[in-house]
Every structure is written in structure tokens, then in C-alpha cells.
Amino acid sequence: MDNLTELKKLIVKHVEQLDEEAVIKLAAEALNKGMDPVALLETVNIGMEKVGKLYEDKNYYIADLILSGLIFRRILELDKMKQHFLQNKDxxxxxxxxxxxxxxxxxxxxxxxxxxxxxxxxxxxxxxxxxxxxxxxxxxxxxxxxxxxxxxxxxxxxxxxxxxxxxxxxxxxxxxxxxxxxxxxxxxxxxxxxxxxxxxxxxxxxxxxxxxxxxxx
Structure with a gap:
């Protein structure tokens, strides 16, 4: 998959569905294809906002919110994300x-x-x-x-x-x-x-x- 726009849509979709492994795989693929780490986090955040809305509507539970937070933290641990943080540190x-x-x-x-x-x-x-x-x-x-x-x-x-x-x-x-x-x-x-x-x-x-x-x- 070469289209970053399509990748973004899939990341949002799988974050919303709380499919942790799919999100991590797609995030790594997006970074390897040149997606800016900040853009990746913003994309993930869109999915997390959808999770939050599902929670507000009582379709998701507090455990689902916690899982979405764990997904976000795992993305921060990806090698290319860590490299970005080190480059930006100073x-x-x-x-x-x-x-x-x-x-x-x-x-x-x-x-x-x-x-x-x-x-x-x-x-x-x-x-x-x-x-x-x-x-x-x-x-x-x-x-x-x-x-x-x-x-x-x-x-x-x-x-x-x-x-x-x-x-x-x-x-x-x-x-x-x-x-x-x-x-x-x-x-x-x-x-x-x-x-x-x-x-x-x-x-x-x-x-x-x-x-x-x-x-x-």
C-alpha cells in the first residue's frame, strides 16, 4: 500500500476498533513510507477521539479507553518515533x-x-x-x-x-x-x-x- 491517505484512514479505523496489532503494523508501515511522526500521532488521535465518543455514547467501557491509551503508548515506542524524539530533544x-x-x-x-x-x-x-x-x-x-x-x-x-x-x-x-x-x-x-x-x-x-x-x- 503506497497511498498515505489510505493508510491514515485504515489507522483511524483500526484505532476506533481497538485492533492493537493492526494499528501498530499500519503505523510502522506509514513511518517506513515517509509519514511524519507528528502526522501519525494526529491520525491516531482522530481514532482515539472516536473511541472517546463511543465511550460517551455508552458503546465502549472504561477498559476500552484504557486500551486505546495503551495503543498510543506502543506507537510512541516504535523505533522511528523514538528517533524523532531524540532528534527533537534539543x-x-x-x-x-x-x-x-x-x-x-x-x-x-x-x-x-x-x-x-x-x-x-x-x-x-x-x-x-x-x-x-x-x-x-x-x-x-x-x-x-x-x-x-x-x-x-x-x-x-x-x-x-x-x-x-x-x-x-x-x-x-x-x-x-x-x-x-x-x-x-x-x-x-x-x-x-x-x-x-x-x-x-x-x-x-x-x-x-x-x-x-x-x-x-
Whole structure:
């Protein structure tokens, strides 16, 4: 199969169907045929968005979401993906402190966002999950990032995200960074309430926002 467009369609289809081995095989084939690693991740992300929609419609279960995250991680482990990350490591596009906020242990969205950021040349300091506001403050002081990215899957984390920003304000470091919040339930009103500079409902859009910020700087 020589047509990358057809390969993309098949990758999206098999991600949606959670056919792990088929996705890995097609991803490796696409990379060998010259597909850009960033384009591959964006393609996989389209399939994962479809998985997310099936979950929202109660056609898939939480185990299916977890499996889609495992598929994404396996793609990141492909040799050509690793080579791309190594080549981009010293590009210095920007530095991001990333974490899933306290009260939430979901890491699928965070890990996908991290992979896409790194594929685009960002350095990512991953704080993990269930991260308290104090840890975000410490990480900003120590690492001097350009961007702080808060991830969440639970709707009850809105106040927690707001508390993180209040803590950054109290520490006198809020204005040093751009802040983005990522979650399926995020919208402009919630973003404004929390106090972020922007928000995203998917990793691809979030990455483009971060790249835009760095170009503006």
C-alpha cells in the first residue's frame, strides 16, 4: 500500500476498533513510507477521539479507553518515533510543566498530550497524576517553564484547577507562564472561571495552542 491517505484512514479505523496489532503494523508501515511522526500521532488521535465518543455514547467501557491509551503508548515506542524524539530533544521549542490535578488519577489524556508535545519539540516535565497545587508551584519555580498544562477527566476538578492558578498568583509567578487546561468538559466559560489562558478538549488542538504561544514569544 503506497497511498498515505489510505493508510491514515485504515489507522483511524483500526484505532476506533481497538485492533492493537493492526494499528501498530499500519503505523510502522506509514513511518517506513515517509509519514511524519507528528502526522501519525494526529491520525491516531482522530481514532482515539472516536473511541472517546463511543465511550460517551455508552458503546465502549472504561477498559476500552484504557486500551486505546495503551495503543498510543506502543506507537510512541516504535523505533522511528523514538528517533524523532531524540532528534527533537534539543530543539528548544519550549518547556511545559504538565500534570493531572489533585483528585484525578486519569493519565490517558495527559500521556497523549505529552507525546504530541514531545513530538513537536517541547521539553515536558511530567508531574504525574493527583498533583496538588503546591507541586505545580514548586515545579514552576524550579523548572521555569513557558507553559503550565493541567489535565483532568473528572468534572469535579474545576475548583481544583482554579486553586492551582490561585496558588501560582499567591506565589507571584502566575504571569511568568501561559496556562492551558485540558479536559473533555472544558469550555470557554469554565476556562475563564478557572483563569487559564486557553483550553483544549483534545491533545492535537492543545499542542497547536502551545506552538502558537511559542511562535508569538
Amino acid at each position: 530543539k528548544g521549542v519550549g518547556k511545559v510543566v504538565l500534570g493531572t490535578v489533585k483528585g484525578d488519577i486519569h493519565d490517558i489524556g495527559k500521556d497523549i498530550f505529552k507525546g504530541m508535545l514531545e513530538a513537536n519539540g517541547f521539553e515536558v516535565i511530567d508531574l504525574g497524576v493527583d498533583v496538588p497545587k503546591e507541586e505545580f508551584v514548586r515545579a514552576v519555580k524550579e523548572n521555569k517553564p513557558d507553559i503550565v498544562a493541567m489535565s483532568a477527566a473528572l468534572t469535579n476538578t474545576i475548583e481544583t484547577m482554579r486553586d492551582v492558578i490561585r496558588a501560582l498568583v499567591k506565589a507571584g509567578i502566575r504571569n511568568r507562564v501561559k496556562i492551558i487546561a485540558g479536559a473533555n468538559h472544558m469550555n470557554s466559560d469554565i476556562s475563564k472561571y478557572i483563569g487559564t489562558d486557553d483550553f483544549s478538549n483534545d491533545a492535537s488542538t492543545g499542542t497547536k495552542i502551545c506552538l502558537k504561544w511559542m511562535r508569538e514569544e
